[in-house]
Amino acid sequence: MNEEQRLASQQVKQEKDYSKYFERVFTAPSLKEAKKRGKEEIKYNNDFAIDEQFLGMGNDRTFYIRTYGCQMNEHDTEVMAGIFMELGYTPTENIEVADVVLLNTCAIREGAENKVFGELGFLMKYKRKNPEMLIGVCGCMSQEEAVVNKILKTYQHVDMVFGTHNIHRLPNILKEAYMSKEMVVEVWSKEGDIIENLPKQRLGSIKAWVNIMYGCDKFCTYCIVPYTRGKERSRRPQEIIQEVRELAAQGYKEIMLLGQNVNAYGKDFEDSNYRLGDLMDEIRKIDIPRIRFTTSHPRDFDNHLIEVLAQKGNLVEHIHLPVQSGSNEILKIMARKYTREHFLQLVDKIKAAIPDVALTTDIIVGYPNETEEQFQETLDLYRQVGFEMAFTYIYSPREGTPAAKMVDNVPDEVKKERLHRLNAVVAEYSANALKSYQGQVVEVLVEGSSKRRDDVLAGYTRKNKLVNFAGSKELVGQLVKVKIIDTKSHSLVGEFVEVVKEAEVQRS
Ligand code: SAH
Ligand code: SF4
Numbered sequence: 101m102n103e104e105q106r107l108a109s110q111q112v113k114q115e116k117d118y119s120k121y122f123e124r125v126f127t128a129p130s131l132k133e134a135k136k137r138g139k140e141e142i143k144y145n146n147d148f149a150i151d152e153q154f155l156g157m158g159n160d161r162t163f164y165i166r167t168y169g170c171q172m173n174e175h176d177t178e179v180m181a182g183i184f185m186e187l188g189y190t191p192t193e194n195i196e197v198a199d200v201v202l203l204n205t206c207a208i209r210e211g212a213e214n215k216v217f218g219e220l221g222f223l224m225k226y227k228r229k230n231p232e233m234l235i236g237v238c239g240c241m242s243q244e245e246a247v248v249n250k251i252l253k254t255y256q257h258v259d260m261v262f263g264t265h266n267i268h269r270l271p272n273i274l275k276e277a278y279m280s281k282e283m284v285v286e287v288w289s290k291e292g293d294i295i296e297n298l299p300k301q302r303l304g305s306i307k308a309w310v311n312i313m314y315g316c317d318k319f320c321t322y323c324i325v326p327y328t329r330g331k332e333r334s335r336r337p338q339e340i341i342q343e344v345r346e347l348a349a350q351g352y353k354e355i356m357l358l359g360q361n362v363n364a365y366g367k368d369f370e371d372s373n374y375r376l377g378d379l380m381d382e383i384r385k386i387d388i389p390r391i392r393f394t395t396s397h398p399r400d401f402d403n404h405l406i407e408v409l410a411q412k413g414n415l416v417e418h419i420h421l422p423v424q425s426g427s428n429e430i431l432k433i434m435a436r437k438y439t440r441e442h443f444l445q446l447v448d449k450i451k452a453a454i455p456d457v458a459l460t461t462d463i464i465v466g467y468p469n470e471t472e473e474q475f476q477e478t479l480d481l482y483r484q485v486g487f488e489m490a491f492t493y494i495y496s497p498r499e500g501t502p503a504a505k506m507v508d509n510v511p512d513e514v515k516k517e518r519l520h521r522l523n524a525v526v527a528e529y530s531a532n533a534l535k536s537y538q539g540q541v542v543e544v545l546v547e548g549s550s551k552r553r554d555d556v557l558a559g560y561t562r563k564n565k566l567v568n569f570a571g572s573k574e575l576v577g578q579l580v581k582v583k584i585i586d587t588k589s590h591s592l593v594g595e596f597v598e599v600v601k602e603a604e605v606q607r608s
């Protein structure tokens with residue numbers, strides 16, 4: 101069965117389940133399908149163009165996209181905004197009056213999903229006032245059948261649901277939604293292709309996101325991402341390098357390379373052994389001040405990459421390296437496929453090569469049946485590594501993942517209390533890391549004025565520390581030297597010293 105036939109049969113099957121919705125575009129998701137990893141080659145589509153029939157569809161119409169979740173979602177929003185603009189739509193900042201509202205959703209934890217359902221409730225009120233409003237749900241939640249079923253049942257004011265694999269079909273989906281009285285549902289549960297040349301309306305002019313790969317094949321037992329984002333597939337190096345070069349030419353100062361597991365970059369290339377280390381080695385030669393990447397998986401973090409990162413230049417000395425747990429038993433049932441010892445060895449190697457590296461991480465507490473001792477091992481590992489910051493979460497069961505079926509004997513109260521204790525350690529270490537900057541002169545990329553005060557500028561160091569200092573707005577977008585005179589719990593306070601001279605910008 102080819103891809104189209106498979107999607108068609110899925111469609112027929114689902115239509116049977118929802119016979120009252122017969123007359124409309126309906127391709128519902130299936131987590132079971134999404135889990136499959138076949139041997140089919142990845143298709144690269146380099147000829148994307150918006151069909152002429154759709155141009156002008158958005159004239160005199162506005163759009164608003166609300167984004168939840170990770171940076172990949174933020175970047176997808178930039179692509180969808182780019183498509184809207186090509187169709188003639190104008191962005192609006194007022195959700196209540198927008199002609200099209202999209203919620204670009206995240207499925208990573210229950211809390212993320214509940215926010216979206218809450219927002220859908222609000223949107224019902226706006227739609228009563230503005231019945232012409234089209235409401236769409238896209239992103240990772242759309243890839244889950246339970247969510248689509250709930251939307252069909254409870255949120256009938258939604259006009260369209262589409263997933264992460266078909267954002268390039270936005271013009272077609274909008275057209276269908278304008279023509280159909282029924283909800284348009286088009287979600288593909290496939291492994292995924294790579295579509296180049298999509299338009300992008302970037303949110304910033306200083307920092308930019310660049311996808312280097314899509315999907316995830318790690319299938320950590322708690323995680324929904326491999327189901328919502330498809331298989332690991334890497335963009336070709338030349339496409340990435342060209343995009344970074346163009347951004348540099350446009351004056352961007354910092355690039356964040358994106359992937360769910362960037363260390364697996366290139367593993368899907370059948371014709372070469374090109375990996376993340378090779379890519380970073382080329383990108384480091386591009387004339388742009390800062391390059392970051394996220395997210396790393398400890399398992400595929402190889403020596404070549406460490407050697408390349410150690411050359412610094414525009415490759416910043418900050419690595420986000422999610423560990424999830426410090427207990428070997430928990431790591432095993434999470435299917436992280438590394439041990440505490442392997443993780444610590446990797447950290448030692450990184451620290452030996454880049455002595456001033458800042459390491460940050462992600463941690464899940466309260467995994468099913470996590471014992472106090474196992475939790476203590478996580479605290480211990482945190483201290484041993486000396487992470488400078490962490491995103492910490494209570495485990496949230498995700499329907500369709502193996503962990504969701506595990507019996508869990510850890511009461512919610514205990515989970516909350518563990519999170520609390522972990523956060524105290526995280527706060528202690530990040531405060532200490534910040535205190536060590538006292539009196540130092542650091543390089544700051546100025547991003548704008550502080551949220552609270554106009555004459556206070558805000559920017560980040562190479563190690564991603566927030567710095568506030570008094571200065572003129574003309575400095576926004578520039579790299580400056582700032583002397584740190586005070587430290588707060590989450591940020592540094594400094595005094596402007598001077599603009600970093602072109603010749604001093606740390607490049608290769
Ligand atoms: N690809 C990245 C992380 C993506 S999700 C990686 O593997 O490191 C971001 C973070 O959300 C994860 O690192 C994990 O800490 C957390 N997370 C993922 N699924 C979760 C779940 N079911 N419950 C709680 N936290 C979860
Ligand atoms: Fe999820 Fe694991 Fe993949 Fe990260 S590596 S996205 S945690 S399955």
Ligand code: F3S
Pocket residue numbers: 168169170171172173205206207208239240324325328329
């Ligand atoms: Fe959320 Fe999807 Fe990102 S689940 S974290 S938006 S990949």
